[in-house]
Amino acid sequence: MRYxxxxxxxxxxGYVLGARAGRERYEQLRKSAQRVVQNPAVRNAAETAGQTGRxxxxxxxxxxxxxxxxxxxxxxAERVRRLRSNGGPVGDDWGTSNT
Structure with missing residues (x-):
């Protein structure tokens, strides 16, 4: 799946860099990508995946x-002790909140 x-x-x-459609098509693709990234469902899925991974x-x-x-x-051994003392997944704040 990763591949x-x-x-x-x-x-x-490759399409973006080699497209002959020009700047307009590039801007359209960029805006579409931003809408996907800013979609609450996508953000929630990313946050859930991060919590599950931790x-x-x-x-x-x-x-x-x-x-x-x-x-x-x-x-x-020290890192394992610190992880266990936290009692759960370590929180992060790199853009996966719903605010």
């Missing part, structure tokens, strides 16, 4: 830490 999205992104960039990462940290135990390097 498909990369390919589609490359096609879009939750899965915490579960993975717990699974690895329980299997590896004391064999972790001190820096990694």
């Amino acid at each position: 498909r999205l990369t390919f589609i992104g490359g096609v879009v960039v 939750g899965v990462a915490l579960k993975a940290v717990d699974a690895v830490a329980s299997k590896v135990g004391d064999k972790l390097p001190p820096q990694v």
Whole structure:
């Protein structure tokens, strides 16, 4: 799936850079992309995906830490302790709020 999205992104960039339609078509595409990014449904989906990813990462940290135990390097062990003490996903504020 990642490769498909990369390919589609490359096609879009290639079209924009190589289009003979000119500046008007470029502006039209840019405005359409901005509408998609600013759509509340898209923003909510991105926020949900981020929260799910953080939750899965915490579960993975717990699974690895329980299997590896004391064999972790001190820096990694400290990071695991900090993640566990937070009690949940770490919040971020890079544009995924509904405000």
